[in-house]
Amino acid sequence: MESLTIIVPCFNEEQNIENYYTNIIKVLDNLFAHYQVISNILFIDDGSTDNTSEVVKKLALDFPEKVSYIILSRNFGKEAALYAGFCHSKADYISIMDVDLQDPPELLIDMYLGIKNEGFDCVAARRKNRAGEPLIRSIFAKVFYYLIRRLSGLQIVDGARDYRMITRQMLDAILSLKESNRFSKGLFPWIGFKTKWLEYENMERTLGSTKWSFSKLVFYALDGIVAFSSVPLIAVSIFGIISMLLSLLLMAFVIIRKIIYDDPVAGWPSLVCLILFTSSIQYFFIGIIGFYIGKIYNESKHRPQFIIKDNSLTLQKV
Numbered sequence: 001m002e003s004l005t006i007i008v009p010c011f012n013e014e015q016n017i018e019n020y021y022t023n024i025i026k027v028l029d030n031l032f033a034h035y036q037v038i039s040n041i042l043f044i045d046d047g048s049t050d051n052t053s054e055v056v057k058k059l060a061l062d063f064p065e066k067v068s069y070i071i072l073s074r075n076f077g078k079e080a081a082l083y084a085g086f087c088h089s090k091a092d093y094i095s096i097m098d099v100d101l102q103d104p105p106e107l108l109i110d111m112y113l114g115i116k117n118e119g120f121d122c123v124a125a126r127r128k129n130r131a132g133e134p135l136i137r138s139i140f141a142k143v144f145y146y147l148i149r150r151l152s153g154l155q156i157v158d159g160a161r162d163y164r165m166i167t168r169q170m171l172d173a174i175l176s177l178k179e180s181n182r183f184s185k186g187l188f189p190w191i192g193f194k195t196k197w198l199e200y201e202n203m204e205r206t207l208g209s210t211k212w213s214f215s216k217l218v219f220y221a222l223d224g225i226v227a228f229s230s231v232p233l234i235a236v237s238i239f240g241i242i243s244m245l246l247s248l249l250l251m252a253f254v255i256i257r258k259i260i261y262d263d264p265v266a267g268w269p270s271l272v273c274l275i276l277f278t279s280s281i282q283y284f285f286i287g288i289i290g291f292y293i294g295k296i297y298n299e300s301k302h303r304p305q306f307i308i309k310d311n312s313l314t315l316q317k318v
């Protein structure tokens with residue numbers, strides 16, 4: 001018999017968990033009835049400050065065959081929560097899903113069939129639109145996806161959700177990537193394998209609010225670009241060479257003008273402008289380089305990506 005683990009990261013989601021469980025369990029019962037797949041839900045409480053961990057523990061007590069949990073010692077972020085789930089999943093298929101029901105549970109069946117009958121290694125969900133999302137967020141997301149595709153050369157699909165089902169083999173490949181600066185939307189296309197995309201209409205959150213502030217999203221986007229592209233560093237070097245050539249030309253011009261006209265005072269304003277302009281550009285580029293160095297520093301520390309405070313994995317049946 002085949003097994004499926006659904007990894008569900010939760011951060012301050014006490015209002016959503018029971019509702020999520022009621023909805024997902026119907027689909028999981030169907031999966032068992034029609035395809036004999038035994039499923040298990042692995043909740044990862046990502047350091048919630050509300051009652052998420054209590055709600056999850058109670059569910060695990062009530063339905064020990066179906067629910068297990070990992071409670072992280074603080075909020076490590078969704079990527080780390082997912083990684084914690086990946087490290088502790090033993091099933092044949094692994095799925096990632098948000099708890100706010102923005103990921104339609106019934107797609108799980110199509111995902112399973114895509115892998116089982118059509119030979120895909122991964123079946124992932126993609127929103128057709130961003131209805132209900134603030135305009136500025138949508139524009140930002142579009143620009144980000146365009147940039148990261150151009151810079152990384154990877155097929156990072158616009159509107160792609162983390163919601164997907166993958167095979168054990170694909171999970172092992174994901175686990176073989178040991179980097180700390182994890183950007184799953186890039187890691188999945190990077191490891192390759194065959195992915196099928198299922199499109200669906202955007203769903204708004206049932207309860208609670210998004211856990212991503214705009215600034216968190218900007219840093220997430222920067223992390224993604226730095227993790228998958230060295231193009232900004234190369235662009236800086238090319239810019240440096242071009243500006244060096246231009247300043248050599250300018251120097252030649254100034255020297256020749258001095259020899260011909262002997263006019264030492266004129267040109268101060270433009271000189272000041274030039275100094276200011278070039279030094280400000282230098283600051284900007286040193287910042288970009290610093291960003292990469294910061295990431296290298298973090299990677300070199302080899303810190304664990306999450307710390308578990310409590311878990312129910314001894315109860316896990318799958």
Ligand code: UDP
Binds near residue numbers: 009076077081098211
């Ligand atoms: N989440 C998490 N840790 C975080 C932020 C979010 O585990 O630091 C979880 C959250 O509880 C939800 C999922 O990740 O299950 C997606 O978060 P959210 O719905 O806020 O993101 P959005 O759908 O707005 O992109």
Ligand code: MG
Binds near residue numbers: 098102
């Ligand atoms: Mg959401």
